[in-house]
Amino acid sequence: MGAGSAAGAALPAEHVRVSRLTRLLESEKLLASVLLVPGLAILLIFIAYPFVMALWYSLTSIRVGDPGQFVGLANFTKAWNDTIFQTAFKNTVFYTFWATIFKLALGMWLALLLNRTFRFKRIIRASMLLPFIVPTVLSAFAWRWMFDPTFSVMNWVLYHSGVITDRLPFLSDGDWAMWCAVLVNTWRGMPFFAITLLAGLQTISPDLHEAAALDGANAWNRFWHVTWPLLLPVTLVVVVFSVIQTFSDFQLIYVLTGGGPANSTHLIATYAYQVGVASGLLGEGAALSLFMFPVLFAVVWIQLRFMKRMEGA
Amino acid sequence: MANVTIRNLNKKYDGGFHAVKDVNLEIRDKEFMVLVGPSGCGKTTTLRMVAGLEEITSGEILIGAEVVNDLPPMDRNIAMVFQNYALYPHKSVYQNMAFGLQMRKYPKHEIEKRVREAAEILGIESLLERKPRQLSGGQRQRVAVGRAIVRHPEVFLFDEPLSNLDAMLRVQMRVELKRLHERLETTAIYVTHDQVEAMTLGDRVVVMKDGWVQQVGEPLELYGKPLNRFVAGFIGSPAMNFVDVTVSDSSGVLWADADGLRLKVPPQLVERVRAHAGKRIAIGVRPEALHLASGSDLPEYSFDTAVDVVEPLGNEILVNFRAGGAPMVARVDPAVRLKARQNIRVALDPERVHFFDDKSGAAI
Numbered sequence: 001m002g003a004g005s006a007a008g009a010a011l012p013a014e015h016v017r018v019s020r021l022t023r024l025l026e027s028e029k030l031l032a033s034v035l036l037v038p039g040l041a042i043l044l045i046f047i048a049y050p051f052v053m054a055l056w057y058s059l060t061s062i063r064v065g066d067p068g069q070f071v072g073l074a075n076f077t078k079a080w081n082d083t084i085f086q087t088a089f090k091n092t093v094f095y096t097f098w099a100t101i102f103k104l105a106l107g108m109w110l111a112l113l114l115n116r117t118f119r120f121k122r123i124i125r126a127s128m129l130l131p132f133i134v135p136t137v138l139s140a141f142a143w144r145w146m147f148d149p150t151f152s153v154m155n156w157v158l159y160h161s162g163v164i165t166d167r168l169p170f171l172s173d174g175d176w177a178m179w180c181a182v183l184v185n186t187w188r189g190m191p192f193f194a195i196t197l198l199a200g201l202q203t204i205s206p207d208l209h210e211a212a213a214l215d216g217a218n219a220w221n222r223f224w225h226v227t228w229p230l231l232l233p234v235t236l237v238v239v240v241f242s243v244i245q246t247f248s249d250f251q252l253i254y255v256l257t258g259g260g261p262a263n264s265t266h267l268i269a270t271y272a273y274q275v276g277v278a279s280g281l282l283g284e285g286a287a288l289s290l291f292m293f294p295v296l297f298a299v300v301w302i303q304l305r306f307m308k309r310m311e312g313a
Numbered sequence: 314m315a316n317v318t319i320r321n322l323n324k325k326y327d328g329g330f331h332a333v334k335d336v337n338l339e340i341r342d343k344e345f346m347v348l349v350g351p352s353g354c355g356k357t358t359t360l361r362m363v364a365g366l367e368e369i370t371s372g373e374i375l376i377g378a379e380v381v382n383d384l385p386p387m388d389r390n391i392a393m394v395f396q397n398y399a400l401y402p403h404k405s406v407y408q409n410m411a412f413g414l415q416m417r418k419y420p421k422h423e424i425e426k427r428v429r430e431a432a433e434i435l436g437i438e439s440l441l442e443r444k445p446r447q448l449s450g451g452q453r454q455r456v457a458v459g460r461a462i463v464r465h466p467e468v469f470l471f472d473e474p475l476s477n478l479d480a481m482l483r484v485q486m487r488v489e490l491k492r493l494h495e496r497l498e499t500t501a502i503y504v505t506h507d508q509v510e511a512m513t514l515g516d517r518v519v520v521m522k523d524g525w526v527q528q529v530g531e532p533l534e535l536y537g538k539p540l541n542r543f544v545a546g547f548i549g550s551p552a553m554n555f556v557d558v559t560v561s562d563s564s565g566v567l568w569a570d571a572d573g574l575r576l577k578v579p580p581q582l583v584e585r586v587r588a589h590a591g592k593r594i595a596i597g598v599r600p601e602a603l604h605l606a607s608g609s610d611l612p613e614y615s616f617d618t619a620v621d622v623v624e625p626l627g628n629e630i631l632v633n634f635r636a637g638g639a640p641m642v643a644r645v646d647p648a649v650r651l652k653a654r655q656n657i658r659v660a661l662d663p664e665r666v667h668f669f670d671d672k673s674g675a676a677i
Contacts, residue, residue, distance in 0.1 A: 218387075
């Protein structure tokens with residue numbers, strides 16, 4: 001290699017520096033750190049920093065224009081005894097529970113339907129994602145109009161077809177409004193369930209269904225003994241994902257009811273926004289929103305444990 | 314126990330592909346019937362129609378005396394072993410084998426008894442608590458067979474069950490399947506593309522191509538008396554040698570001529586070949602019907618050539634050479650030492666020569 005090293009020595013200094021850098025990056029440890037830095041920076045600036053600030057704010061009496069002072073857990077005790085917060089917490093659990101159940105059931109049904117072969121399969125599968133693609137604010141506005149006390153198209157149809165004699169209080173009654181929110185959330189989130197479950201269904205070998213059919217299993221037994229257990233890991237991931245999103249949902253309620261009538265449809269997120277941003281009580285708002293944290297943490301922890309157990313089995 | 318009758322069976326797919334064409338078969342009670350052919354020949358489609366997994370376009374399938382065309386798979390009293398085993402990945406071996414019986418509402422002790430019995434036959438008693446992914450390929454295959462036999466079905470269907478196993482295991486499982494069939498005495502239909510499997514397992518073998526049945530017969534019948542050039546070439550390894558020849562009649566004696574090759578048509582075939590005088594036909598000779606010529610071989614059944622490649626296999630030697638413009642293989646005594654490019658004289662056994670029509674490929 002005498003000729004090679006002679007040629008290397010003759011190269012300009014710049015080239016030597018470049019190859020030294022390249023050689024440094026050959027080290028996997030160094031390269032890994034270099035590649036990790038941007039992601040880590042984003043996490044620190046946009047997630048860790050706001051979270052720590054929220055923790056700190058929740059322990060102070062900070063409000064807009066006033067840095068406030070350390071008050072310990074006063075904000076949390078206040079929230080705990082706040083009847084609107086109690087309603088908002090119950091609403092959040094109610095909203096998350098029913099919306100997830102409906103999304104799962106309907107999404108599974110849709111996924112099973114779409115997993116068959118039929119005409120225009122691709123177009124229908126793609127168009128089904130529409131509710132998910134439309135910005136929530138826009139679709140929530142559309143729904144608000146459909147539920148509007150005066151202009152509701154549903155009331156109009158039901159009234160003129162003689163099904164009802166009095167207009168239905170879609171958004172003007174607290175209980176009705178919560179169910180309307182569940183409906184809209186289900187409509188919006190179901191495509192995500194359906195598409196994800198469909199992807200899961202397509203990984204299940206058709207041979208298993210044929211084997212089960214030969215084993216004497218009818219359609220329900222094939223679903224219960226083959227499809228459902230094999231789809232469980234995927235189902236679990238979508239459910240957890242949906243629970244996190246629904247539990248911390250903001251846009252839909254904000255546009256649909258704004259928390260009303262009479263603060264009866266607030267979720268934790270919308271109420272925290274109203275207190276913290278709209279009323280400027282930053283400390284109290286931070287404390288309110290932090291009530292979501294232990295619940296979401298528990299959900300993720302349970303899911304991780306479950307997944308680990310299934311992998312081990 | 315039951316026989317399976319297939320009458321004028323056809324399968325056309327929506328795209329217009331005609332996969333199975335007018336198949337007629339009578340599979341006798343307790344018979345091991347093998348369907349063999351290259352991929353796309355319709356063998357698996359035929360099997361799946363018997364199973365009820367594929368709709369029948371036209372024709373009839375009977376199991377016993379009953380027409381099963383419109384019966385769902387579960388009501389046909391059949392069991393099937395799939396190519397990729399199709400074991401339920403989330404169930405244990407025991408649960409996999411028990412599932413069919415549970416679905417049919419057998420009492421618990423009966424299920425337990427049958428699963429243990431099948432596990433014992435297959436030598437998998439120690440694996441009952443394991444999940445399929447903790448098993449080797451051969452063990453999974455046994456579980457798949459076990460799942461079929463616990464049901465005590467009237468007919469077993471096998472869809473290329475050994476093709477995912479390595480060569481050693483395949484030979485071993487082949488023997489086990491044969492032993493199992495002799496023990497259980499159940500009618501079996503077995504699909505494979507491997508002619509060795511077909512020959513070793515089948516009581517009878519159906520050779521298929523392009524959706525048509527080419528020939529049905531016992532293994533040695535297919536080997537010795539192929540009905541057409543396709544069957545002759547498909548059955549046997551190394552394959553039969555074919556040379557295109559022209560038949561000429563010189564004062565009553567028929568000769569088959571090709572480039573540098575002149576062979577007398579053997580007396581037992583003269584009558585049938587005479588009709589083809591002056592035309593092109595194909596001559597077919599199996600590698601073991603060729604040998605190195607000695608003084609006792611007649612010159613009209615011998616020819617000169619040069620060795621191309623020698624394949625010493627130990628128990629035999631395969632000699633590759635060219636004759637009449639076509640590549641040929643001869644199976645010769647392993648004691649003979651041959652080298653490439655060496656000149657040799659090869660003789661054929663006139664009793665074991667086949668002639669095939671040039672166009673239809675039918676045996677003459």
